[in-house]
Amino acid sequence: MxxxxxxxxxxxxxxxxxxxxxxxxxxxxxxxxxxxxxxxxxxxxxxxTDEYFGFRFNLHAVYxxxxxxxxxxxxxxxxxxxxxYVTPPYGAAFLLPDNRSMLFSNDPAATAEEIRKFSNTDAIRYVDMWNSFQPMLDQYLIPLTYELPMPPLEQLELMEQDEAGQEMARISEMSFVDILDDYGFENTHVRMALLSFPAMWGLDLHEPLGFLYPLYLCRMLNAALVKGxxxxxxxxxxxxxxxxxxxxxxxxxxxxxxxxxxxxxxxxxxxxxxxxxxxxxxxxxxxxxxxxxxxxxxxxxxxxxxxxxxxWEQRSLFGLHLGIRGDFSYKSGDNRVDDALVAFMGLSTEEDLHSHLAGVDSGELSGTDWIHVTVPTRFDSTQASDGYQTVRIESVASYSSPWNEITPTYAESCLNLLHKYADLGEIVVQRTCTPVDIEQRLTTMKQGxxxxxxxxxxxxxxxxxxxxxxxxxxxxxxxxxxxxxxxxxxxxxxxxxxxxxxxxxxxxxxx
Ligand SMILES: Cc1cc2nc3c(=O)[nH]c(=O)nc-3n(C[C@H](O)[C@H](O)[C@H](O)COP(=O)(O)OP(=O)(O)OC[C@H]3O[C@@H](n4cnc5c(N)ncnc54)[C@H](O)[C@@H]3O)c2cc1C
CATH class of the missing domain: 3.50.50.60 (FAD/NAD(P)-binding domain)
Incomplete structure (x- = not known):
């Protein structure tokens, strides 16, 4: 041709x-x-990235x-x-309502020490899980992302050849929840944190999508921001x-x-x-x-x-983007959480997460009790003028909610949660991005x-x-x-x- x-x-x-x-x-x-x-x-x-009065808001992809x-x-x-690219020292922080926190990084031993504050058993399980995910990523998931897909039987045959492949084939049939059960995680706070990695992308925690877990956990803990x-x-x-x-x-x-x-x-x-x-x-x-x-x-x-x-995806995202005059820091007793790429807040247990997602799926929420927050200026000062910060708040949301009516109350619920967990200067610019806004801006993303x-x-x-x-x-x-x-x-x-x-x-x- x-x-x-x-x-x-x-x-x-x-x-x-x-x-x-x-x-x-x-x-x-x-x-x-x-x-x-x-x-x-x-x-x-x-x-x-849209620039408003000197604040750079990344309305869509950021991680x-x-x-x-x-x-x-x-x-x-x-x-x-x-x-x-700029890679923050920690991939994720979980801020719990009782003021405890859990920090995740791409160092499994350091993360295990954080998990140990909640459960000694789960700290050991985490290292086991990380060590089995890593070869799956190196040998299969990353290289195969850039190869044409194989029919399932051919792929299974390929994976039969080594231990990492066999383990990947085994977890492929499982849901994210099944995998945590299978590895023996028992602490509800730790399970909430681990399930948040796929949940933040709107994935169904009960569907057999287990082969995605190494990507959503380990790669998120290696994620970078783009400078500027x-x-x-x-x-x-x-x-x-x-x-x-x-x-x-x-x-x-x-x-x-x-x-x-x-x-x-x-x-x-x-x-x-x-x-x-x-x-x-x-x-x-x-x-x-x-x-x-x-x-x-x-x-x-x-x-x-x-x-x-x-x-189409059942779950989309609601975004609230803030331009702040002054500083931003989390109210945690552990200063290192400020150095996490994303901080999750609002929920405590695995049950809270499941019930939050069920509420999202009902399309009936007019506010949220779970947000994840990134402060790009913490890692890249070019995204706002000196003395100002940008804050990106996201929440898993349903396209079917009546966004024309609920956007202000939804945004307010995000702000209330943020104020509970963080000290921030004066908000001088504020911009929302609902699932309907996503569809209108990018028609490819039908229903958000x-x-x-x-x-x-x-x-x-x-x-x-x-x-x-x-x-x-x-x-x-x-x-x-x-x-x-x-x-x-x-x-x-x-x-x-x-x-x-x-x-x-x-x-x-x-x-
Ligand atoms: C709120 C939000 C947050 C996200 N966060 C992240 C994140 O942190 N990390 C991450 O990895 N991913 C994230 N994503 C997902 C990511 O942005 C998309 O999956 C990715 O952009 C898809 O890339 P694409 O090139 O296939 O399509 P798109 O990015 O959708 O681009 C398609 C292009 O086609 C154009 N187009 C539409 N119709 C026509 C036409 N008729 N003729 C010509 N052009 C047309 C559109 O304008 C658009 O520019 C996020 C998405 C959203 C909405």
């Missing part, structure tokens, strides 16, 4: 979020003629779990284009793309795909322009790609049923679905978004998919965009 005089570009990429940017930059740097189309006034998607292992960082020379704000990462990828000759059109939504003889041959924009290319890579969600842009008439029965059955679709066993791995498209190519010639709804999934992993570029290069016959 090659571009010729009938084609304006070798590849057109739809959507300038992290995955679209990464796919475009790899292709452009490999010599392909690339056009990236973005609906919003700027590229970045979930890598967003970069794969910062040091993402191939794009090295391959696209992102540090050369200005990307800098998350948008600096998208700027770095953007610069690498443009430097390699890629063309970016922002404020230029794709409106439909051009199909000739059953093959996708280009894109028509909302303004009526047409661009032709032998490959079109969509990073939008399955409904947008296959129904809105392509059209149901081009879907066979199998693809149509897979797309119509696509499930931050990963473009639920994480269920049937929407993960080889089945994401369906086994018909998880290899990036779709049953429709000329159309590829590479956004968060495709393996390995959402968040700033850079996986779908990397795999999208890899498959596109093979199809275009370039290295």
């Amino acid at each position: 090659s571009a010729d005089s009938q084609h304006d570009y070798d590849a057109i990429i739809i959507g300038g979020g992290p995955n679209g940017l990464i796919a475009s930059s790899y292709l452009a740097r490999a010599g392909a003629r690339v056009l990236l189309l973005e609906r919003r006034i700027e590229t970045g998607g979930g890598l967003n 970069h779990l794969m910062a040091d292992v993402m191939p794009a960082y090295r391959d696209l020379d992102l540090s050369g284009y200005g990307l800098r 704000g998350s948008h600096r990462m998208s700027s770095a990828i953007y610069r690498s793309l443009v430097h390699a000759g890629g063309v970016v059109r922002d404020a230029c939504p794709a409106a439909s795909l051009i199909v000739e003889d059953g093959t996708v041959v280009g894109v028509r924009t909302a303004a009526g322009e047409t661009f032709r290319a032998p490959l079109v890579i969509s990073t939008l969600n399955p409904e947008q790609t296959f129904i809105n842009l392509l059209g149901e008439e081009y879907l066979d029965e199998a693809l149509q049923s897979a797309i119509s059955g696509w499930e 679905s931050i990963k473009h679709g639920a994480y269920t066993p049937l929407q993960l791995g080889y089945f994401r978004p369906t086994e018909l498209c998880s290899q990036i190519e779709t049953p429709v010639p000329g159309l590829l998919v590479a956004g968060a709804s495709v393996y390995p999934g959402g968040m700033i992993l850079g996986g779908p965009g990397y795999l999208g570029a890899k498959v596109a290069m093979e199809l275009l016959g370039i290295r």
Whole structure:
């Protein structure tokens, strides 16, 4: 397959979020003629930072779990284009209502000492669990994030070959709660803390998603912030793309795909322009790609049923972003909690967490009793002026709540909780971001679905978004998919965009 005089570009990429940017930059740097189309006034998607009166608010992604292992960082020379990560000394702190705290870092022995304040047995269990998770990450989870997914039986055969693989296969069938039972954790405060790592991302604690636990625990405890704000990462990828000759059109939504003889041959924009290319890579969600842009008439029965059955995430996020004049510190007796990337507060026990999540799922909460808080300026003074702080409060929330009515009371409940656990200066700027706001800003995140679709066993791995498209190519010639709804999934992993570029290069016959 090659571009010729009938084609304006070798590849057109739809959507300038992290995955679209990464796919475009790899292709452009490999010599392909690339056009990236973005609906919003700027590229970045979930890598967003808005500046209000000198405060940089990261309205969407802020925790970069794969910062040091993402191939794009090295391959696209992102540090050369200005990307800098900052890694706080502690990954997470749990502040309990009785004034006790528990600090987690990427040092399992130090974390075990924190856990020992609550349970000696659980401190031992934690080190056991960490030691079994680490080889799963090194040998399987991290490398496989950047390889096309295998059919489940093939993957099982691969994992049978060593102890780490066998253990991963074993926990894959378990839920997060089952894994804690299996390792023998017994203290309710420790279990609440450990379950908060998957729960903060809206994952169902009772679904058999156990293979994700090493990623959500160990990688979160290695997570970094982007110096200057998350948008600096998208700027770095953007610069690498443009430097390699890629063309970016922002404020230029794709409106439909051009199909000739059953093959996708280009894109028509909302303004009526047409661009032709032998490959079109969509990073939008399955409904947008296959129904809105392509059209149901081009879907066979199998693809149509897979797309119509696509499930959005049940849980989204509510954000409250504060600009503060003066200082910020937690009221804990342990000063080290100020050095944690994220501090969780409001809940005490595992039962509290389950009942909080049940309340979220009911859609009937008008406030929250569980928040997690990050103070980016603690680690990166460039995110506000001297003497000012930015504070990012997040709470797992339901899209179905009546946000038009409850946003002020919900924000107030976040502030009340924060004041209970922290001393802070005067709030001079305040900005909310509800699940409805998320959907309005990023249409890819329908119903506030931050990963473009639920994480269920049937929407993960080889089945994401369906086994018909998880290899990036779709049953429709000329159309590829590479956004968060495709393996390995959402968040700033850079996986779908990397795999999208890899498959596109093979199809275009370039290295
Ligand atoms: C509140 C919030 C907090 C989050 N926190 C984190 C975090 O801390 N860490 C983390 O790893 N992840 C986080 N995420 C998730 C992460 O942001 C997403 O999973 C990730 O951005 C998905 O990347 P993507 O490139 O696939 O899609 P997106 O980032 O959704 O980008 C898709 C792009 O396509 C554009 N687009 C839409 N329609 C069209 C069209 N018709 N034509 C052209 N362009 C179009 C959109 O404007 C957008 O720029 C968070 C998300 C939210 C909302």
